[in-house]
Structure formats: structure tokens, C-alpha cells
Amino acid sequence: MTLETRMGFFTDTTLCIGCKACEVACKEWNQLPADGYELSGQSYDNTGALSGTTWRHVAFVEQFDGEAHDLIAPISFEDGGRWLMSSDVCKHCTHAACLDVCPTGALFRTEFGTVVVQDDICNGCGYCVPACPFGVIDRRPDTGRAAKCTLCYDRLKDGQKPACAKACPTESIQFGNLSELRERAQKRLEKVGTIDARAQLYGADTNDGVGGFGAFFLLTDDPEVYGLPPSPRVTTRDLPGMWKSAALAGAALAAAIVLCTVGAPNGE
Amino acid sequence: MENNSRSYYGRPILKPHIWKDYIAAYFFIGGLAGASATLAIAARARKNDALARSCTLTAAGGAALSAALLIADLGNPERFLNMMRVVKVTSPMNVGTWILSAFGITSGLAAAAQVIGAKRSARIPATLAGTLGIPLATYTAVLIADTAVPAWHEARRELPFVFVAGAAMSAAAWNSLFVSHRHGTMARRLLLAAGTCELVAHRRMVHRLGTLLGEPYQVGRAGTCAKVARALTTVAVISTGALGERFRSTAKIGALAALAGALCERFSVFYAGTQSALDPRYVVEHQRR
Ligand code: SF4
Numbered sequence: 001m002t003l004e005t006r007m008g009f010f011t012d013t014t015l016c017i018g019c020k021a022c023e024v025a026c027k028e029w030n031q032l033p034a035d036g037y038e039l040s041g042q043s044y045d046n047t048g049a050l051s052g053t054t055w056r057h058v059a060f061v062e063q064f065d066g067e068a069h070d071l072i073a074p075i076s077f078e079d080g081g082r083w084l085m086s087s088d089v090c091k092h093c094t095h096a097a098c099l100d101v102c103p104t105g106a107l108f109r110t111e112f113g114t115v116v117v118q119d120d121i122c123n124g125c126g127y128c129v130p131a132c133p134f135g136v137i138d139r140r141p142d143t144g145r146a147a148k149c150t151l152c153y154d155r156l157k158d159g160q161k162p163a164c165a166k167a168c169p170t171e172s173i174q175f176g177n178l179s180e181l182r183e184r185a186q187k188r189l190e191k192v193g194t195i196d197a198r199a200q201l202y203g204a205d206t207n208d209g210v211g212g213f214g215a216f217f218l219l220t221d222d223p224e225v226y227g228l229p230p231s232p233r234v235t236t237r238d239l240p241g242m243w244k245s246a247a248l249a250g251a252a253l254a255a256a257i258v259l260c261t262v263g264a265p266n267g268e
Numbered sequence: 269m270e271n272n273s274r275s276y277y278g279r280p281i282l283k284p285h286i287w288k289d290y291i292a293a294y295f296f297i298g299g300l301a302g303a304s305a306t307l308a309i310a311a312r313a314r315k316n317d318a319l320a321r322s323c324t325l326t327a328a329g330g331a332a333l334s335a336a337l338l339i340a341d342l343g344n345p346e347r348f349l350n351m352m353r354v355v356k357v358t359s360p361m362n363v364g365t366w367i368l369s370a371f372g373i374t375s376g377l378a379a380a381a382q383v384i385g386a387k388r389s390a391r392i393p394a395t396l397a398g399t400l401g402i403p404l405a406t407y408t409a410v411l412i413a414d415t416a417v418p419a420w421h422e423a424r425r426e427l428p429f430v431f432v433a434g435a436a437m438s439a440a441a442w443n444s445l446f447v448s449h450r451h452g453t454m455a456r457r458l459l460l461a462a463g464t465c466e467l468v469a470h471r472r473m474v475h476r477l478g479t480l481l482g483e484p485y486q487v488g489r490a491g492t493c494a495k496v497a498r499a500l501t502t503v504a505v506i507s508t509g510a511l512g513e514r515f516r517s518t519a520k521i522g523a524l525a526a527l528a529g530a531l532c533e534r535f536s537v538f539y540a541g542t543q544s545a546l547d548p549r550y551v552v553e554h555q556r557r
Contacts, residue, residue, distance in 0.1 A: 042277045049279060059276060101414060103362035105354040123347035127361050130285040130545060133416040138283055144343065224552045227276030231555040235414050235421050236358055242410045242424045249409075249428035250402040253306065253436055256465070260457035261310040265450060 003179035003206075006113030007156060008214035009165065010181040011087055013226075014192055014199070015172035018044060018085035022056040025167035029152065030055065033142060043083075049227070050088055052140035055149040056164050057088045059226050086226050087164070087173060090115070090136045090149035091203060092214030093234065098128035098137050098148075100236040106146070113178070113214060114151040122146050133210065133232035151214070178214065185218055196220050202228065209233030273556065275548040282416055284545040287341055292538035294337040295408045296531045298368065299435025300442060301330020302404030305375055307439055309398035311454060312391075318451040321382055322443045324390065327397055328379035331372040338368075360411040367407055371400040405435035412541060418554050419477070419484040419544030420537075426473035430537070433469050434530040436462035441504065441526035449516050456519060459526055460509040463501050466533065470494070480553055484544035485536065493536035500529030 026032070032053045040046050043060035050057045064081035096115045099107040106121035107128060117137075122145040128137045129146070137148040152162035160166070165175035174181060185201055192199040199220050203213030209232050223230050275281075308323035339345050352369065356362040375397035381390035409431040413424035420427070437459055444455035474482040485494055508522030544550045 040277075042279075045277075061276065097416065100358040101361065103351045103354075103356065103359045103365060105356060121350070121353075123342060123350040125342060125347070125351070125361060126286045127359070127411075127415075129283045130415040130417050130420075130541070132283065135281055135283040135416075139286055222274065224274050224281070224548065225276065227279055227281060227548070229281050229551050229555055232416075233555075235416055238421070238424060239358065239360075239410075239414060242360075242413050242428075245425050246403070246406040246410050246428040249432040250406050252429070252465075253303065253402055253405065253432045256436060256461050257303075257307055257310045257458060260461055261307075261314050261316075261454045264314065264454040264457055 001109075001113045003182065004177055006178045006214060007151065007176070008092055008113070008178045008181060008216070009089060009151070009162075010174045010176070010185050010216060010218070011089065012172050012174065012185070012188060012218045013084065013086035014188075014218060014220060015170045016058070016085040016087055017170055017172075018058055018060055018083075019169065020047075020058050021167040021169060022087050022164035022173055023047060023054065023058055025163040026056040026149075027054070029155070029163035030150070050090070050136050050138070050148070052138040052147040053142070055089065055147075059086045059088060060084070061086075061221070061225055063221075084221060084226070086217065086219065087168075088226070088228070089164070089215050090151075091134055091210070091216070092149075092151060094206065094211030094214065095234040095237070096210070097131040097133060097234045097236055098146075100234065101127045101131045103127060110153055110156075112151065112153070112156050114153065114156075115214075116150045116153050117146050117148065119143070119145055119147075131235065133229055133234065149215075181216075185216065188218060192218065192220070198222070209237075273549050273552040275552065278548065280546045281548045281551045282545040284542045285412075285415070285417070287538075289535075289538075290337045290341040292535050293531075294334055294341075295431065295534045295538070296434070296438065297330050297337060298334045298408060299405045299431060299530075299534075300438040301327050301334060301375070302371065302401035303432075303435040303439035304330060304443060305371070305378075305394070305397040305401035306399075306405075307436075307443065307455070307458065308378075308394055312394065314454065316447075316451055316454060318447040319443060319454060320394075322446040323439070324375070324378050324382045324394055324397075326439070326443060327371075327375040327401065331368065331375050334368060335372060360407055360414050364404075364407045364411060367400060367403050371397055371404050374400060405432050412537070415541075417541045417545045418550045419481050419540045422477055422481050422554070423473050426469055426476065427537070429469040430466060430473060430533065433462045433466035434533050437466055437501070437504070437526050438530035441523035441530075444523050445520065449519065452519070453513070456508050456512050456522075459523065460505055463505040463508075463526055463529075466530070467498065467501055467505070470498070470533065481544065481550060484540040484547075484550065488539065488543050490536045490538075490540035490543055493532045493539060497529045497532035497536055500525045500532060504529055
């Protein structure tokens, strides 16, 4: 699939104000249950992480370390402190590990180039969970099946944009075809980069470890600061090498068994 | 180790696997069953009927127990069968399901023929089961290595050797318990070789992982299991190898130690994966190198 025909998100975190409208809109549209009322003590982030029942997650990073930070962040202070907010989501990887390892074929690639779980096929084996290099997909406690962002597959089929993008009041979440979004992101990076040297696109490179993200980001600090892996990789790429190792180990087993039995008294 | 990587409130980047301990137990039982079936071929070829019989029955019993463990983790048998609606080579779990199913059928037929005394008709299914036993003992290593879990994925070269050695050691140990001392010589030799290989393979794996990713194998529950596994395996190798041919009782003790050692080794690997997924440092520092 080409970037022109693939649909996705560009999340421009420099525009995020942390209102969590995306989280709420996602929960409502997809009828996801609430996750409880606990306070995390980690800034305004009481959601914590993406999960089987949370498909958008707004991260809040407080940087008040006395260092002078550049003032591109939507909420920044005279003393240089700043607040980074970012709405995380499934990356809809070009080479998706979750999809590769799924043993039932429940995960599939849609006509929009997105990665979706078919609820009625998933058997809850949980293999996709540790396979995802972003810790996105999870088993839902209420259904026992894997679940994650579908990029609102149902809405897309009706020509609508995903609920989160629709709800976002600042256009921090932008929906569209990937080639257009990439272009827009590049322009935005050029602008923001002149103010904040740490501004970077995350997931826009089609040569990265997952072949580029279907949902990519503009960040103003390193990915790990937002709880994202700096250099994710689809591990199925190494599958041929792994089977080769396994074959060698298997050959060693056969050889060891032959060697140990040849010449041993046969007990007769 | 010093913490100099940045993170989001120290929260995990990855989701740890959500498998129950049944799965670690399956890694052990599946390996034991698989290697038993392979050993059965060799024993039969050497006309060691007692050992062949024990191995054949063990393979079938182990296959049944393996399926039961997987179903226990999944919740119901239908979910197991659901994996066989497709053949999917990019999914080691799917491939493994096919291997285990084929192994279950062939080892079952071989065992049935063995029980009713139809030695001749046991030959073909037993040979097939013994051949399938090899991938059965190895694929689980590929299964866990094909995840984003750093301590597993980066150990992808060594894990199959660790798993195969453990499988051979436990199969040898288990079957040596059910045959006379004289019939057990082959099994004891295999135990000695496999036990030594496992000790070496585990060491190499942790060494090559280095200070960062070797750590999850050495701390916490994984570390405890690894230490116990190493001690038991060493006892098994010494008591079986050095003294087992002379003294029957030490041979039995060695066999029991080998079984427990192989089981602990699987749990060590299982827990190391969880530990490495939960600490963002392993992900960030490894990817930043
Ligand atoms: S981010 Fe994770 S869950 Fe989403 S497509 Fe990639 S591997 Fe799958």
C-alpha cells in the first residue's frame, strides 16, 4: 500500500493542551468501560498507559528542572519550565508485529492500511501483547480478548474521521492520508525546529524498524520522555535467523542422541 | 547498574506477557515429551525396548499434558482449536500449534500400538513423532524470542540451545527412572551431555547479553530460579556422570535433580522476560546503544 492510499494520524504534540477530549471521545464512540478513579500522582495523567480499554492516552511531562527550556510547548513558563502533553495511540505500524505473530489471523490489515483486531476471531492467547514494540495492545479484562485502537474502522467506512481527531479542539490530532500528513508534518517541523532544537518527527521515516508508523508524532523531546521506545523494531524481521538457530539446536539434539546411544550397552 | 536513561515516570514502555505459569510449565513438558519421542527412535534402533517403551509412553502423555496446560491458559479447548483455522508461518505460536497437534496424534498412535503390543505398527508413527519432537522442543524458544521483550529477543541465538538442552536433559532423566539401571545407560549419557550443554548455553547467553540485558536473568525471581537451576543441574551432571554408572542411588538422585533443574531454568527464562519488559531502562538503553 502506498502512503497516498493509507490513512493515519499525525499527532502534533506542540498543539496538545491536555484536555483529554480524545480519550473521552474514544471511550464513548468505542463503548469502552471506565478504568476506575485512582489518582496516579503523576501530573494530570491518571490514565497511565494505553490498555485494552484505553485507546488514546494523554501523557503529561513536567519539566521544571531549572534548565531553560525553549518555549514552543503549549504551556511554558517564564523561568523556562514547560509542560509537554502528548496523546498516544496505536502506531498502526507498516510492519506490525502484533499482526505478524497473531496465531488465529484475528489481527488484519484493513483497506485503509490500518491494523485491526477482529473480536470474534481473537482467542485471547496474548501473543500480540509482548510482541508490540510500543506496549500498545492488551487483553481486555472484560472480554478476555486483545483490543486496541481501530482508527475508528467503522467511522472510516462511513467516510467519517476518527472520534479522537473529530473531538480534538486544537487539531493536535490530525487525520488524513499519510503522504499528505507527512508533508504537513515536515513543514511544521521546519517551523517548530527554529524555536526548539529538540523538535523531531517520530515515526515518519519509512526506513525505521517498523517501516514507518501509520500514526506518527511531532515531539519536542526524546521519545522515551513520553514513554515511547526510541528505536522500535518489528521482531519478526529476525524470524528467519531465529528458525535457523532453532534448526541448528535441533540438529545438535539429534546428533547428541545418536552419539549417546551408539556404543551404549543396549540392555539385552 | 546506574540509571542514566530518561523515562516517563519510570513506567514500562512495553507490556509484559500475560501468560500464566502454565506456559512456563508447558515449555518444560513440551520439551520433555518432544525429546523423549526422539530418544525413543534411537533406543528402538539399539533394541533397547525398555527405554523405547518408556519414551514412547512419555511422549504421548507429555503431549496430552501439554495440550491441557495450553488450554488451561487459554480458558477453553475451543480457543485452542481456533488457532488451526489458518496456517501462518509468521506466527511461531500458530506453527507450534500445528507441530504439537501432529506430535500429539503420532505419539498417541505410537503409544497405543505399544500398549497393545503391536510393535511393528508402532514403528511409523513413532518415527514421525520422534522427528516432530525436535521442532516441538525448539519452537517455544523462537516463540518467545519473536517478541519485543529485550531479554528474550536479544537472546534469540542462544535460547533454542538452552531450551533443547533442557528438553534433552529432562527427557533423559525422566525415562532413566523407569528402566533398569542397565537399560538406562543411554539415557544417563544423554543426561550428562545435555546437562553440560545447558550449563554452557545459559552462561553464553547471559554473557553475550552483556551487563544490561544479562541483568534480568540474574536478579529477582528469574535470578533465584537461575541459581537453583544451575545448582541442580550441576548436581545432576556430577552425580549421574561421575558416579551414576557405579551407584544406582546416585543415578536416581541425579535424574531427579536434572528434572527439577530443567524446570527451574524454564521459569528463570519466563520471569526474566517479564522483568526486562517492566523496566523501561532495558528498552531505552538497549535501543540507544
Ligand atoms: S503499535 Fe503495536 S499494536 Fe499498534 S500496529 Fe504496531 S505492533 Fe500492532
